Amino acid sequence: MNTDPAPHLxxxxxxxxxxxxxxxxxxRWEVACQRVxxxxxxxxxxxxxxxxxxxxxxxxxxxxxxxxxxxxxxxxEGQALPSEPGEIVEMISDLAGVKVLCxxxxxxxxxxxxxxxxxxxxxxxxxxxxxKNYHLDPKPSxxxxxxxxxxxxxxxxxxxxxVEIQVRTRLQDAWGELTHDDLYKPxxxxxxxxxxxxxxxxxxxxxxxxxxxADLLAQDIEQTSRGxxxxxxxxxxxxxxxxxxxxxxxxxxxxxxxxxxxxxLIRARDVRLLAEVTGAAEKSGENRKQIKVSDLVKVGxxxxxxxxxxxxxxxxxxxxFAERG
Numbered sequence: 001m002n003t004d005p006a007p008h009l010x011x012x013x014x015x016x017x018x019x020x021x022x023x024x025x026x027x028r029w030e031v032a033c034q035r036v037x038x039x040x041x042x043x044x045x046x047x048x049x050x051x052x053x054x055x056x057x058x059x060x061x062x063x064x065x066x067x068x069x070x071x072x073x074x075x076x077e078g079q080a081l082p083s084e085p086g087e088i089v090e091m092i093s094d095l096a097g098v099k100v101l102c103x104x105x106x107x108x109x110x111x112x113x114x115x116x117x118x119x120x121x122x123x124x125x126x127x128x129x130x131x132k133n134y135h136l137d138p139k140p141s142x143x144x145x146x147x148x149x150x151x152x153x154x155x156x157x158x159x160x161x162x163v164e165i166q167v168r169t170r171l172q173d174a175w176g177e178l179t180h181d182d183l184y185k186p187x188x189x190x191x192x193x194x195x196x197x198x199x200x201x202x203x204x205x206x207x208x209x210x211x212x213x214a215d216l217l218a219q220d221i222e223q224t225s226r227g228x229x230x231x232x233x234x235x236x237x238x239x240x241x242x243x244x245x246x247x248x249x250x251x252x253x254x255x256x257x258x259x260x261x262x263x264x265l266i267r268a269r270d271v272r273l274l275a276e277v278t279g280a281a282e283k284s285g286e287n288r289k290q291i292k293v294s295d296l297v298k299v300g301x302x303x304x305x306x307x308x309x310x311x312x313x314x315x316x317x318x319x320x321f322a323e324r325g
Contacts, residue, residue: 011073013083018069021085025161026062029096032152032161033060036098039125040165043114051251054107058099060163068092093129093149094164102169106215108135112146112167119150126151126160135167141197142179142204144172171207171214179203244316246301251292256303256316264307264314268293274318296321 040057049055063071072082075091082088089095102108112135120127129149138144146167151160168176179200244256244264254266271293275281280296297303301322308315 010081010083014072014081014088015069017083017085017088018065018072021068021088022065024085025089025095028154028156028161029062029163030060032154032163033062033096033098035152036060036125036150036163036165039118040098040100040115043111043118047110047114054103055111056101058101060096060098063092063095063097068095089159089162093162096162097164097166099173100165100167101173102167104215104218105135105169105211106218108146108167108169115148115165115167119148126153128160128162135172138204138208140201142175142201144168144175144204144208169211171211172204175200175204175207241304241319242307242316244303244305244318246297246299246303249294249297249299251294254293254297256305258307258316262314264316266293266297266305266316266318270315270317271296274321278321280321298322 037057037060044052044055044057047055068088071092072088076082082091100111102111112133116131119125127148128151132147135144135146146165148165148167150163150165152163154161179196242258244258246254246256246266247263248255252268254271255263256266257263268291272281272291275291275296281291297318303316303318303322304320305316305318308317
């Protein structure tokens with residue numbers, strides 16, 4: 001550490017140390033990030049998600065040198081400033097980082113459960129800092145995310161290369177883009193006033209409530225798309241078949257529209273039953289429960305379907321799949 005009383009000289013020495021650090025280690029950080037990305041993508045694959053877009057490893061970033069300089073200066077207030085690259089590495093744990101984005105809080109919690117189990121296994125990575133679960137215990141600013149810092153072994157480095165993993169919902173990430181980067185990160189263009197702080201925290205709380213409601217909605221859609229009725233109990237079916245056009249499709253359900261413009265849900269259970277009857281399940285090489293709706297029902301398909309009413313909801317149960325060349 002340097003104790004030079006001249007602030008501008010001390011700052012210049014810190015800047016020089018930051019520059020030397022980046023020249024020496026930035027390539028190692030990138031290699032370590034790529035290793036962590038492969039590790040995280042392996043976790044998402046092991047979870048066998050029906051919809052893989054629900055959890056996405058969103059690349060990596062290396063902290064900008066100016067951000068690092070400002071963070072070092074802020075953390076060193078009232079203390080001697082570092083003048084060597086190694087001292088900066090000890091102070092700043094998020095020089096390299098990988099982000100994971102989840103569609104909902106439920107997805108985030110499921111991913112974090114698997115991540116916790118995997119990241120400490122022998123031969124993987126060293127957990128170099130205690131994890132920080134700001135998702136469950138938000139910062140006063142409203143910031144929410146799950147943080148873990150892993151050490152990736154590097155034969156050319158004396159110590160493991162640190163990589164910070166941030167796991168956020170998409171709404172938490174949007175909040176960060178809108179407020180946190182400008183107001184709270186060192187080197188940001190604005191110093192937050194009380195008004196800024198209150199508004200940012202209110203936004204974070206509102207988005208957290210939206211995340212909660214999105215979880216409830218997703219659970220309800222999953223239950224509905226699977227179909228709650230057993231063997232058609234409680235369902236009513238209109239007499240004539242309809243011609244419906246698929247407007248949206250996904251792993252667990254599709255949405256279609258009839259000639260009158262009425263929309264209905266095509267349930268996974270109806271698609272899988274038809275696949276079993278027509279032999280489409282055997283052709284796909286999947287067992288019935290593994291078939292994804294989007295494998296057999298595509299946007300733009302025109303399908304003959306029965307209209308089914310159940311608990312006030314309209315469903316279209318296809319009786320044929322679209323022919324494909």
